[in-house]
Amino acid sequence: xxxxxxxxxxxxxxxxxxxxxxxxxxxxxxxxxxxxxxxxxxxxxxxxxxxxxxxxxxxxxxxxxxxxxxxxxxxxxxxxxxxxxxxxxxxxxxxxxxxxxxxxxxxxxxxxxxxxxxxxxxxxxxxxxxxxxxxxxxxxxxxxxxxxxxxxxxxxxxxxxxxxxxxxxxxxxxxxxxxxxxxxxxxxxxxxxxxxxxxxxxxxxxxxxxxxxxxxxxxxxxxxxxxxxxxxxxxxxxxxxxxxxxxxxxxxxxxxxxxxxxxxxxxxxxxxxxxxxxxxxxxxxxxxxx
Amino acid sequence: xxxxxxxxxxxxxxxxxxxxxxxxxxxxxxxxxxxxxxxxxxxxxxxxxxxxxxxxxxxxxxxxxxxxxxxxxxxxxxxxxxxxxxxxxxxxxxxxxxxxxxxxxxxxxxxxxxxxxxxxxxxxxxxxxxxxxxxxxxxxxxxxxxxxxxxxxxxxxxxxxxxxxxxxxxxxxxxxxxxxxxxxxxxxxxxxxxxxxxxxxxxxxxxxxxxxxxxxxxxxxxxxxxxxxxxxxxxxxxxxxxxxxxxxxxxxxxxxxxxxxxxxxxxxxxxxxxxxxxxxxxxxxxxxxxxxxxxxxxxxxxxxxxxxxxxxxxxxxxxxxxxxxxxxxxxxxxxxxxx
Ligand SMILES: Nc1ncnc2c1ncn2[C@@H]1O[C@H](COP(=O)(O)OP(=O)(O)O)[C@@H](O)[C@H]1O
Ligand SMILES: [Mg+2]
Numbered sequence: 001x002x003x004x005x006x007x008x009x010x011x012x013x014x015x016x017x018x019x020x021x022x023x024x025x026x027x028x029x030x031x032x033x034x035x036x037x038x039x040x041x042x043x044x045x046x047x048x049x050x051x052x053x054x055x056x057x058x059x060x061x062x063x064x065x066x067x068x069x070x071x072x073x074x075x076x077x078x079x080x081x082x083x084x085x086x087x088x089x090x091x092x093x094x095x096x097x098x099x100x101x102x103x104x105x106x107x108x109x110x111x112x113x114x115x116x117x118x119x120x121x122x123x124x125x126x127x128x129x130x131x132x133x134x135x136x137x138x139x140x141x142x143x144x145x146x147x148x149x150x151x152x153x154x155x156x157x158x159x160x161x162x163x164x165x166x167x168x169x170x171x172x173x174x175x176x177x178x179x180x181x182x183x184x185x186x187x188x189x190x191x192x193x194x195x196x197x198x199x200x201x202x203x204x205x206x207x208x209x210x211x212x213x214x215x216x217x218x219x220x221x222x223x224x225x226x227x228x229x230x231x232x233x234x235x236x237x238x239x240x241x242x243x244x245x246x247x248x249x250x251x252x253x254x255x256x257x258x259x260x261x262x263x264x265x266x267x268x269x270x271x272x273x274x275x276x277x278x279x280x281x282x283x284x285x286x287x288x289x290x
Numbered sequence: 291x292x293x294x295x296x297x298x299x300x301x302x303x304x305x306x307x308x309x310x311x312x313x314x315x316x317x318x319x320x321x322x323x324x325x326x327x328x329x330x331x332x333x334x335x336x337x338x339x340x341x342x343x344x345x346x347x348x349x350x351x352x353x354x355x356x357x358x359x360x361x362x363x364x365x366x367x368x369x370x371x372x373x374x375x376x377x378x379x380x381x382x383x384x385x386x387x388x389x390x391x392x393x394x395x396x397x398x399x400x401x402x403x404x405x406x407x408x409x410x411x412x413x414x415x416x417x418x419x420x421x422x423x424x425x426x427x428x429x430x431x432x433x434x435x436x437x438x439x440x441x442x443x444x445x446x447x448x449x450x451x452x453x454x455x456x457x458x459x460x461x462x463x464x465x466x467x468x469x470x471x472x473x474x475x476x477x478x479x480x481x482x483x484x485x486x487x488x489x490x491x492x493x494x495x496x497x498x499x500x501x502x503x504x505x506x507x508x509x510x511x512x513x514x515x516x517x518x519x520x521x522x523x524x525x526x527x528x529x530x531x532x533x534x535x536x537x538x539x540x541x542x543x544x545x546x547x548x549x550x551x552x553x554x555x556x557x558x559x560x561x562x563x564x565x566x567x568x569x570x571x572x573x574x575x576x577x578x579x580x581x582x583x584x585x586x587x588x589x590x591x592x593x594x595x596x597x598x599x600x601x602x603x604x605x606x607x608x609x610x611x612x613x614x615x616x617x618x619x620x621x622x623x624x625x626x627x628x629x
Contacts, residue, residue: 187342188375192389192436193363202388206379 029270035263042257055264064240064248069272071155072244076223076276078159079166080216086163087170087215088208092200094171095178105175112168120229123161124150154234154242161229166222170215177211178204213287220280224273245269291353292443292476293318294339299348301334301500308334309500311348316444316478316493321470324480325487325523326497332480335497336446339478340369353443363392368437369446372453374429376421376436382408383417386435393440407435410472427458434469444476451486463489484524488512496520518619521546527576527588529613534584542614542622549576549590551611556597559604563587565597579603 039051059065094105111119127134128149136146149157181204189199227246230236236243236251243251249269253262294316301309308331316322324332337343339350341362350358357365368389376385384391386407387400395403408414411431421429430450437445450466451459467490470477481487487494488508496503496511496519504516508524515521521529529546537545553559554577563579566586570593577589577597589605597603614622 182373182375184371184373184375185377187362188369188371188436189377189388190342191340191362191367191369192440193392194388198392202380203377206377209379 032263032266032270035260036267038260038263040258040260040263042259051260055260056268058258058261059252059264059268062248062252064243067240068243068245068248071240071242072224072246072272073276074155075159075162075226075244076220078156079163079223080219082159082163083166083170083219084174084212084215086167087174088212090167090171091175091178092204094175108171109168111165112172114165116165116228117232119165120161120232123157123164124233128157150234150242151238154238158226158229158233158242161233162223162226165229166219169219173211173215174208177208181207209287213284216284217280220276224269224276245272291318293353294444294476294478295349295351295354296339297349297351299335299338299350300346301331301338301343302346307500309338312500312502314495314502314505316476319474319476321467321477321479321490321492322495323487323491323493324478324495324497325484326482326503327523328482330497331500332482332497333448334500336369336448336478336480340367340446341365342369366443367446368440368442368444369448370430370433370437370450372449374421374433374453376429376432378421381418381420382413382424382432382435385421385432386413386439389436389440403439404435407438410438410469411435426454427462430454430462431465434466438469438473442475444478447477447479449481450479451481452483459486466490485526488524494524496523498523514621515546515613516621518544518546518615521613521615521621527590530587532584532587536584537614540612540614543617544615544619546613546615547607548611549588551608552587552589553606553608554589554591554595555604555606556601557604559606561587561605563603563605565599565601565603568598577603579605581605 036055037051037053039047039049039054041047090108094101094108098104114122125133130136130146130148130151133146133149135149139146147153185203186199189203194202225246226244227250230242230244230247231250234242236247240248245265246269249262249265252258252265256262294314296312296314299309299312299314300307312335324335326332334343338345341357341360341364345358348358349356352365352367377388380388383401383404387404390400390403404417405414408417411434413428413431413435416424416428416432421432424432430453433450447466451462454462463486466477466479470490479486479490491508493505494508494511495505498519503523504511504520511520511524515524518531522531525548527549529548530552532545532547533543537543561581561583563581565577565579567578569576569578573593575591575593575595575597577591577595579587579589581587587605589603616622
């Protein structure tokens with residue numbers, strides 16, 4: 001894209017897709033914004049018209065509001081921590097020449113292909129169930145009291161399930177990055193007297209920076225809206241212990257039939273997501289340059 | 291101190307025996323060049339010495355101490371890789387200082403050594419740059435700097451100049467020779483380029499299929515190659531090999547004559563040929579001619595010797611500089627029975 005001519009042409013060629021994306025984004029956003037200022041409750045069709053900031057006030061004063069923001073951040077942060085650390089660890093292991101490497105890699109990737117509600121149900125009924133879950137069996141075997149995961153540690157359980165689903169994604173991205181590390185650089189570091197730990201700190205980790213950034217950014221987008229896993233396991237409870245913003249909106253809209261309130265929640269979620277995005281781009285975005 | 295001894299060193303990768311059995315003595319302070327065609331096991335041999343590969347058999351001694359099982363860092367050697375292998379996210383300063391940092395040297399001492407090395411290598415103005423902001427020759431120098439600061443007992447170079455353009459290669463060749471004269475540290479240098487070998491080495495080791503064909507000084511190899519392989523590999527343009535009646539008349543299976551040992555004439559000579567290509571280099575001309583009786587021959591003549599494609603030329607070999615080889619390809623010595 002060197003000359004003025006090619007630049008103009010490029011803009012022209014990109015215009016349709018940019019326009020499509022813009023419409024795709026603007027229309028739902030505008031409608032949500034519109035509804036968020038309307039009285040629009042399916043149980044009370046008689047009261048309609050402009051509502052001012054009532055919907056926002058309603059959503060904001062919901063006793064679950066601040067907790068759900070906190071829970072959203074805990075889920076995002078917790079899952080990112082587990083998947084990035086775990087992904088690097090598993091990536092390092094898979095990068096070693098081992099017998100049956102191909103099969104092992106496919107096995108490691110497979111959780112990503114399981115649909116979220118299915119994965120959550122398996123975790124709920126086969127793994128974390130206090131009566132016949134695998135964890136309970138292990139606890140019994142050790143003579144311990146089985147843990148009722150979803151009652152005692154609801155948010156932590158959700159984090160574990162979601163992390164299990166996203167670990168393969170992180171592993172895959174980080175493994176490819178590890179494999180692209182120049183082997184002569186590793187050997188040079190070895191000759192320079194760097195042990196495994198130092199090679200990791202000074203060579204591998206800087207090399208992974210960009211991929212880690214990609215993992216963090218992509219996962220954050222999806223983790224802000226975790227929903228299915230909560231719905232089929234804890235249903236947001238006990239109380240609001242495992243309700244995040246997405247789930248709170250669902251509650252307002254489909255359990256409270258309050259479209260206006262839910263729309264206000266949606267707008268708040270969009271603002272929150274943007275705050276997180278700005279924060280993230282400040283923190284790690286520079287790794288994407290160059 | 292930097293002597294290296296290889297005793298019956300061998301290396302196999304799975305089924306492939308890349309290095310069957312090598313014995314070699316590298317003396318302290320020597321500039322030794324491993325030369326041979328691509329894939330003959332030069333890099334493998336260097337990596338065995340460095341400790342980046344384990345030997346399949348035999349022993350490696352450095353300064354008389356057995357290091358066959360020692361880790362690379364423990365051998366006190368520094369290596370310069372073909373790809374330079376610089377750390378891309380570190381500045382030149384940190385790249386050069388990395389081995390010292392790993393050795394837990396304090397910051398002030400590292401800075402002093404790095405700056406001294408940068409001074410020697412003309413890198414002082416580039417210390418805060420990243421490798422990606424440097425030219426090929428500068429990267430090469432950073433890689434050398436990283437090796438120098440460790441004060442190793444020997445330097446290992448694996449085709450360090452093959453990624454540079456011809457002009458820069460010439461300059462870097464001089465710089466590395468110069469560095470060797472300054473430091474007087476043992477250097478082991480791998481290349482497939484016989485010109486690099488001839489110009490830089492104190493001692494050349496000619497390798498072929500993992501075997502040592504001959505060890506000697508550049509002039510020894512040039513004057514008395516031990517076999518056909520060495521004769522053909524060392525010297526540019528290549529030595530001409532002549533078989534048949536002429537060779538038999540000299541009591542040999544094959545006779546070798548270097549292009550520079552042919553006396554050319556436009557009037558008379560022992561052999562007659564037709565010029566196919568004349569490569570004019572200015573001072574010299576490389577004449578490729580089809581000689582009646584035994585085919586293509588290359589001759590090196592003075593640049594003033596004006597001939598062109600299709601001209602008839604006469605040539606006579608300098609009998610005192612003929613190389614004779616028996617039917618196993620081994621040299622028979624230069625003594626020639628007068629025909
Ligand atoms: N890690 C390896 N595994 C299997 N074969 C190898 C390995 N490294 C080198 N080889 C083989 O050993 C031979 C010599 O390689 P190398 O030492 O790199 O040659 P050179 O440096 O002289 O060009 C080649 O045939 C190459 O295919
Ligand atoms: Mg090589």
